Amino acid sequence: MAIRPSRPSCAPLLRWGVWLFVFALLGISFGCGRGEDPKVAVTAEQGNQVAAASEDSISLERDANGQPVPVRVSGGVNPPAKEVEAGGKFLDDAKNRFKGRPTLLDPTAPPPPKANGGGAPGGMFGFTGGRGGDFGALGAFGGGIIGNIGGGGGQNQGQNVGQLFQGGQGALGFGGGNVGMAGGGGGALARQLLGPNAAPGFDPDMSGEHYQYFQDNPFKVAQGADALSTISTAVDTASYANVRARINEGQLPSKDAVRIADFVNYFPYDYPAPKNGDPVAFKLELGPCPWQPTHHLLRVGLKAKVIDKDRMPPRNLVFLIDTSGSMDAPNRLPLVQESLKLLTEQLTGRDRVSIVTYAGTAGLLLPPTPGDQKERIVQEVLSLSAGGSTNGEGGIRMAYEQAEKSFLKDGINRVILATDGDFNVGVSDEAELVRLIEEKRKTGVYLTVLGYGMGNLQDATLEQLAHHGNGHYAYIDSLDEARKLFVEQGAALVTVAKDVKVQVEFNPARVAGYRLIGYENRILRNEDFRDDAKDAGDLGSGHTSTALYEVVPVGEKVGSIDAEPLKYQTKPELTGAARTGEWLTVRMRYKHPETEKASEVSSVLPATGLAKEASADFQFAAAVAAFGMVLRDSGFRGDADYDKVMAWAKPAVGKDPGGHRAEFVRLVERAKDVAAKKEEGQK
DSSP states (O other), X not given: OOOOOOOOOSHHHHHHHHHHHHHHHHHHHHTSSTTTOHHHHHHHHHHHTSOOOOGGGGGSEEOTTSOEEOOOOOOOOOOOOEEOOBTXXXXXXXXXXXXXXXXXXXXXXXXXXXXXXXXXXXOTTSSOTTOTTTTTHHHHHIIIIIHHHHTOSOGGGTTSSGGGGBSSOOGGGTBTTTSOBOTBTTOHHHHHHHOTTSSTTOOGGGTTOOOXXXXXXXXXXXXXXXXXXXXXXXXXXXHHHHHHHHHHTTOOOOGGGOOHHHHHXXXXXXXXXXXXXXXXXEEEEEEEOTTSTTSEEEEEEEEEOOOOGGGOOOEEEEEEEEOSGGGOSTTSHHHHHHHHHHHHHTOOXXXXXXXXXXXXXXXXXXXXXXXXXXXXXXXXXXXXXXXXXXXXXXXXXXXXXXXXXXXXXXXXXXXXEEEOOOOOSSSOSHHHHHHHHHHHHTTTOEEEEEEOOSSSXXXXXXXXXXXXTTEEEEEOOSHHHHHIIIIITGGGGSEEEEEEEEEEEEOTTTEEEEEEESOTTSBOOGGGTTOTTSOOEEEETTOEEEEEEEEEETTSOOTTOOOOOOSSOOOOOOOTGGGGTOOEEEEEEEEOTTTOOEEEEEEEEOTTOBOSSOOHHHHHHHHHHHXXXXXXXXXXXXXXXXXXXXXXXXXXXXXXXXXXHHHHHHHHHHHHHHHHHHHHHTO
16 A cells, blocks of 8 residues: 655644744734833843743752752741730830740741742733643743733743743843743743742842742651651851852842851851860750740751861962953952962961962862962962853863872871852753762762852852762851951861761650751651661861751640541550650661761650750750841741840840851841831832
8 A cells, every 4th residue: 555645744843833823922012022122121131030940950959758849039037926915014124034034925836838820810822821830841831921911920930931941031032032021930021020929939139049938847747757857967157158248238138048057157156176086075955945935946066076276287279260251350250269269378388289270161270289288279269260151061071070080098088179150061951960078079079169259149149059069168258258258267178077867856745846946858767777778967177067857845825736636547656765755756867988887876855854944055046036037027936026036136146256246236227227218119
């Protein structure tokens, strides 16, 4: 039988014709070209700065249930808790909150986020504008591009379609570029047309920046497996320094820019040093919770051993410096140069330094050079200028190759990356970069990530690189911050404990529920605690790391949880240990860097462990956490506000080496003024 050749179908051409017609209409209506409507062009330029992430980055981080945590620019507001009178007596003396004087609060939990981000339904052309996930790929356009005009940012901001149209750039250059609409994260044109609530996640003051979206940890009932809380320790400080820079510039930070763990861990605390040669020890303290006085606050504080300068192992350091065009600003490459000068001054003849730079391509600027040749090292650093695109992948590969060539078996091997994180050549999406870093960390080379600049900081990318690269992430906003990092804490480049994990087991006989404050992207599964193959945070010489839990004692309501009694099972039967009155047990597990051998220690908080008055360190850490909750407009902040945070922090400043605590008090006062001016401007 003869086979008749099929005729080419016209359907694809018709479909493309329809799409071209639609986008032509968009261009006519809204000015696709930047010069056609000056007002739209200017607004679109603001939105165009927000970098879009890739589909792969959707699964970059996973929560405790294994569900993907999306990344987006921040947004959304939760209502504060409501304070009510207690028997006609109202106690609001902020300075006495740490003495356990009771005030009754209605701890209203924050409502769940709106599924379509608050966008109006029904896009401009009848698409479901509020939800980019309804049509699959087509829905991404409907919600991310067309729908954003009428609907204002949909589910594609991080749930169904994820990062393809997140943030203002979008696939095919549509979001914020020509059309002037950002998919998901919030478009400039959509914001102009629909007002500030049109596109949650878009912040005009930080429109080119990229932060990981997360929600505050909820309260959990201390029953069954939920009586356990397992986390990776953390020492990152970038969020605090970044937010400080914004506030000092007269801006309130984007909600997702505020990571409370970074805030609390920015400050050192006076924890007891490890004994008997142990690399790390921890201390427990349970005291009053200032923003919710019917609750308690648990502080778990870790302290790493301090290695004296004369006993420091030799260091093999590779300075990996971003010299692309985006670094051409006074608070970027010039500040990088001054920062690395400070670090170079701390080196000795036993150390080795290499310099790798990257813009459009990567190159070796300085081969391994003894650390006492300071003039030569500094001269090479100061010779750099910014220009070109950003091949971060090429720079990372070359830096690790250089570190491996000069590897010191009994020394410190570390890549120090200085960048704004705006990678746009080679592998540039977060998932691929993280996979590259995870592969390279197997070589035994650690990573320190230094973020620079405002308006274009790719914070989400940098935090993930540090998290997955056996390193930590700091943000440098001034030479004073560089001095704190490299002079005051320079020995922290020496890792003394690897994969440090903390597990808290609450006693249901004493604790009705609890909430972990911060550490949203550091939560581990309970079974990960003794899985020594599971990566966790590392501690360097002298590092302190602090985790805070809000604890609900038995007899108090756990947040807004009002669960229906179980039909098919009863509450777990308590053991004899529960009847002793103990509050909780904390376990810490870590590996020794030299041997990879794991060790585990534990400690019990006895029935008498509740302090009537908090220590100064405890009080200050609580004030810092409360400040973070106020900035995030968290529904868990109770009655905390700027004035109360200052009242709690001021008496706890103490000796304050470096003046960081006094600076914190000034920062809170500055934030209060900025917030007042912003509120006045909105009236």
